[in-house]
Amino acid sequence: MTRINIALAQFAPSLADIAANLATIRQLRAQAAAAGADLLVLPELALTGPGPFERLPGFVQAALLAESARALAELQADSAAGGPALLVGLPHAEPGQARPFSALALLHRGELLGWRARVAGDGRDAWFIPGPVPGPIGFPVEGQPPIRLGVLSGQDLAGPDIAEALAESGAEILVAPSALPFATGGFDRRLQQAVHRVTETGLPLVQVNLLGGRGRQVFEGMSFALDDARRLAALAPGFVQDLTVTRWERPDDAPLASVEAARRTPPLDEMAALHQALVLALSDRLQGSGQAGVVVDLDEGPAAPLAAALAVDALGAARVRALASSREAAALATVLGIAADPLALDAALPPFLEGLPARQVAGLAAQALARRTGALHLCGLDRTSLALGAAGPAESFALLGDLDLGSVRALASWRNARPGGPALPPTSLEPLPGEAATEAILHGLLDLQLDPAALEARGFEAARVAEIQERLVRLAARRRCRPLVVRVRPPVPD
Known part of the structure; x- marks a missing residue:
């Protein structure tokens, strides 16, 4: 034997x-x-x-x-x-x-x-x-x-x-x-x-x-x-x-x-595993970089509330700092127990910032706060927003950048349903108008490599397909400079 x-x-x-x-x-x-x-x-x-x-x-x-x-x-x-x-x-x-x-x-x-x-x-x-x-x-x-x-x-x-x-x-x-x-x-x-x-x-x-x-x-x-x-x-x-x-x-x-x-x-079930993967990705990122914590703009996009909540799960509220340019964002910071710096985007700006879109000004403010405090800039954008042109800085960390909005909301709902921990407000879980069709078109163009005619044959509106394709082509160079995105989606079958 x-x-x-x-x-x-x-x-x-x-x-x-x-x-x-x-x-x-x-x-x-x-x-x-x-x-x-x-x-x-x-x-x-x-x-x-x-x-x-x-x-x-x-x-x-x-x-x-x-x-x-x-x-x-x-x-x-x-x-x-x-x-x-x-x-x-x-x-x-x-x-x-x-x-x-x-x-x-x-x-x-x-x-x-x-x-x-x-x-x-x-x-x-x-x-x-x-x-x-x-x-x-x-x-x-x-x-x-x-x-x-x-x-x-x-x-x-x-x-x-x-x-x-x-x-x-x-x-x-x-x-x-x-x-x-x-x-x-x-x-x-x-x-x-x-x-x-x-x-x-x-x-x-x-x-x-x-x-x-x-x-x-x-x-x-x-x-x-x-x-x-x-x-x-x-x-x-x-x-x-x-x-x-x-x-x-x-x-x-x-x-x-x-x-x-x-x-x-x-x-673990699929949502629990995804949650643990994202929490581990962020905690190990900071452990490797030695940064003090994260800074997140809570008004950056529909995925930003979940990004902040995951940061609390990974690091604890004391290591998460927020920028809040709306009453809703300030209230969310209170729910999550994180410090929030108010940002008045309607106030007078220095001459070198005049004419910039409000979201771009907020992004620059978040980067500046992260650098001043020795923190990581946590990008609050999802895959859909990044694909359609939302601009996250290349040095930021897009924890949810590989998830479409539907997946972001599914994960947020799962997190809210589990016991313990602050829950996200219901308003952050509401889908946007036309969201499902937009994400289906993006999936067809980016993942399945379908041409517009094939998408139209599947019932999508020709004008909307053409609009999204044109935007993807126009933004191709910008996507090469986008934030570091954590990969969590499965490969697309051949």
Whole structure:
């Protein structure tokens, strides 16, 4: 009888802070050892965190690779003293290789048992090159034949080829460190992909996903294990650091099987997951930047009240400051318990501001207040407003910029219905005239890439379609300079 205990460790690595990530990995390894784990599986890019590495100067990229290699050597030395083996993700380049792999290294008893690299690519990580199709890595078991680990990236689970190649090469379990960003409904799609791979190969599977907010992306964790019958053997909670130990046995001449159900945390419903993703994105943004809080213009647009409420949820009311140019905004600030600076847009303006639209003046005031107080300018605009020309500054953070107004209102209604916390006033939930048709046309033009004739055939008014298309064309250059938008919508099917 062969036994192996595999620990799934999801955490939020600090971007390019390899020393901090190394310290966290050591803490997780100590926890895994105390829980009786034989192997600790960490997310993809656990040593560096995910980032736009391709935008960095070449000497910074080289330093990042060198520091990652030194940290890996330290972990390899740690493993010589006993304790769980580690499967850790990092960028790695072979000698003479111009760009690195997104690689996975298996360390055990002071040895590097093998490298594997992500094969698939989706255009998000231009710095990395695809790796070769992998074979299994033998994991030593005292007195027994090694367990053959089918190590692959989470992105490589999107199709059948890599998993099937590992199964045909003798893998006994698929092990998938991942860095797959959150999107609404994304966990269900991720789980279904894994179920398909288990069905096709007949192998159990564990997936360990990254955690944390990283610029435009947020990662939910929600690591899991499936046995060879596609049953959920473990499910870690979403949006929090977690270590879950799964236990497996291989009887003589029998396949590896889960022998003890680990913790299975019920997944969040869609609105609860979206709320947690946005809260995590904002809190991690400020933790990474070191900014004191946020400034939001409560009159910026129909999504601004929800943006302010989410900021309170993420940071606490004391770290949220508002600009209020209307009585309604001042009243909302009182409801949310946040400090509000009044802004009189009908007052006399300095000569250099005369003639500017009132909303533009308010935006400049919000930026100035954010800079003066060392805060982040939280843009209160939604996807519809940004697409149709509302101007948010490029240095601001558009927490709701990927959601249309219908989704904003659905999330606000969900938030109001939950117990605890200040509720938004009903007026902020009322749809605007023609809102549904406008958003349907935008979806057709931007997401589905339909031409006006196709939209007219679906019953939309020709003049309205033409008006929106003309505005999108006219504003194309401005959209390139828009705020940093947190991506939460699922990809549009081909």
